[in-house]
Every structure is written in C-alpha cells, then in structure tokens.
Amino acid sequence: MNLRRSLLSREQIIRFYNYCEIILSDELKKQAALAAMSEVKSGMRIGLGTGSTAKHFVDYLGAEVAKGFECLCVPTSIATMQQAQALNIPLTTLDEIDRLDVTVDGADEIDEQMQLIKGGGGALLREKIVAAASDKMVVIADTSKLVETLGKFALPIEVNKFGLGATQNAVSDVMQQTGAEGGLVLRQSDGKPFETDGGHFILDASFGRISNAQTVSEKLLNVPGVVQHGLFLGLCAKAYLADATGVKQLG
Numbered sequence: 029m030n031l032r033r034s035l036l037s038r039e040q041i042i043r044f045y046n047y048c049e050i051i052l053s054d055e056l057k058k059q060a061a062l063a064a065m066s067e068v069k070s071g072m073r074i075g076l077g078t079g080s081t082a083k084h085f086v087d088y089l090g091a092e093v094a095k096g097f098e099c100l101c102v103p104t105s106i107a108t109m110q111q112a113q114a115l116n117i118p119l120t121t122l123d124e125i126d127r128l129d130v131t132v133d134g135a136d137e138i139d140e141q142m143q144l145i146k147g148g149g150g151a152l153l154r155e156k157i158v159a160a161a162s163d164k165m166v167v168i169a170d171t172s173k174l175v176e177t178l179g180k181f182a183l184p185i186e187v188n189k190f191g192l193g194a195t196q197n198a199v200s201d202v203m204q205q206t207g208a209e210g211g212l213v214l215r216q217s218d219g220k221p222f223e224t225d226g227g228h229f230i231l232d233a234s235f236g237r238i239s240n241a242q243t244v245s246e247k248l249l250n251v252p253g254v255v256q257h258g259l260f261l262g263l264c265a266k267a268y269l270a271d272a273t274g275v276k277q278l279g
C-alpha cells in the first residue's frame with residue numbers, strides 16, 4: 029500500500045473538520061429545539077421563529093401536529109410560514125389574535141441577562157413584533173451564541189429604503205457616540221442590497237462591544253429612517269443552550 033497516497037491532504041483534513049463542525053453544530057441546534065418543546069402545550073398560540081435553529085423547532089412541532097397536537101401559530105418570516113404550511117401547522121396572524129402564549133426563536137448572540145442580538149437572517153422586525161406580543165419568549169441556540177458582552181456579532185438594523193444615505197450617516201453618528209469599534213455596511217445578497225420580508229434594507233453595524241445596550245437601542249430608534257434594530261432587551265424569558273455536555277437553561 030502506498031502510505032503517501034492514503035494520507036489525507038491538509039485541505040482535505042480542514043474540509044473534513046469543517047464538515048464535522050457543521051454536523052455537530054446542527055445536532056446541538058436540534059437538541060436545544062427539542063428541549064424547547066417542553067414549553068408548548070396542546071391548545072397554545074405559538075410564535076414561530078426564523079433561522080436554522082428555529083427551523084428544527086418547527087419540524088418538531090410539525091411532527092406533533094401530525095399526531096394530533098393542537099396549536100395556532102404566527103410565523104416570523106415568509107420562510108417559516110412556508111415551512112409551517114408544508115407541515116400542516118395551523119397558522120394565523122396578529123390581526124386575527126392579539127396575544128400569543130409563547131414564541132420560540134433562535135438568536136445570534138445572548139448574554140447572561142438574556143439580552144439578545146437577532147436579525148442575522150434579516151427577520152428581526154417580525155421577530156420582535158411577535159416576541160413582544162407573546163407572554164413568553166424562549167430562545168434556542170447552541171452555546172457558541174452565549175457571550176459575555178453583546179456586539180461581536182454585527183448588529184442588524186432594519187432601515188427604510190427612502191433616505192438611505194441620511195440614515196446611514198445618522199446611524200454612523202450613533203455608533204461613534206456609543207463607542208463602536210467597527211463600521212457600518214449595507215447588507216448584500218446576490219450582488220444587490222438584501223431586502224427584508226417587509227421590503228426594507230439591513231445595515232450591519234460592527235460595534236465590537238455594546239456596553240450599554242439600552243442607550244444604543246434608544247439612540248438608534250431616534251433615527252427616523254430606522255425601522256427597528258436587532259437588540260432584543262427585556263423580551264427573552266428563558267433560553268435553552270446546547271453544547272456537547274447537554275442543554276443548559278437560562279431563566
């Protein structure tokens with residue numbers, strides 16, 4: 029046997045390692061999603077989050093619905109709505125009902141106080157509306173999302189298309205006033221500005237570290253072109269965070 033030929037190249041090892049990481053990370057997301065199934069009871073009105081972790085929760089819920097579990101759900105994005113429809117999960121809107129019992133959603137960052145950064149997938153506006161209309165918001169994630177201080181993940185800010193330049197300048201000013209370490213970019217998709225389900229753009233703001241999330245939130249919401257931002261403060265009541273040793277609970 030030619031030993032040289034049977035050895036993997038450095039690139040192959042890196043590719044295999046990355047593949048294993050993706051599989052492991054997805055497995056952890058599944059475990060967090062499964063743990064959050066304990067939060068839902070038949071007859072509940074449930075908010076359905078968006079993203080790769082929330083997707084697993086919707087799959088688990090769909091499997092229960094197929095067995096007779098009763099619920100009425102509000103999806104936080106078109107993608108989640110389509111997934112839920114395919115699984116025959118009964119859907120409604122916040123025009124039909126005004127409150128939800130619980131919302132289960134992912135997060136891009138979570139700190140020990142359960143403050144969040146969300147919007148990596150661009151669904152932050154609907155996610156925040158649905159979370160605020162819920163008696164309880166439950167976050168599901170793998171522990172890589174748990175941080176000491178928010179801000180390493182660039183903060184998604186949903187902005188109106190009108191007056192984009194002026195809004196960018198005003199948001200940059202807020203970043204400067206609040207000690208941001210990085211810059212601001214207009215999110216792109218397929219070579220053009222990314223558009224949210226609500227028809228807005230997203231600015232990703234690299235703070236590096238957000239030491240006073242409340243101040244940043246208030247200042248951003250004072251910018252007329254800002255529709256909403258991805259800081260979720262005082263909304264999350266519980267989190268299920270999975271790592272290789274199991275699922276840890278916050279809240």
Ligand SMILES: O=C[C@H](O)[C@H](O)[C@H](O)COP(=O)(O)O
Nearest residue numbers: 079080134147148149150151
């Ligand atoms: O806009 C997207 C949402 O806020 C997601 O819940 C968030 O980005 C986390 O997504 P994932 O579970 O894919 O990491």
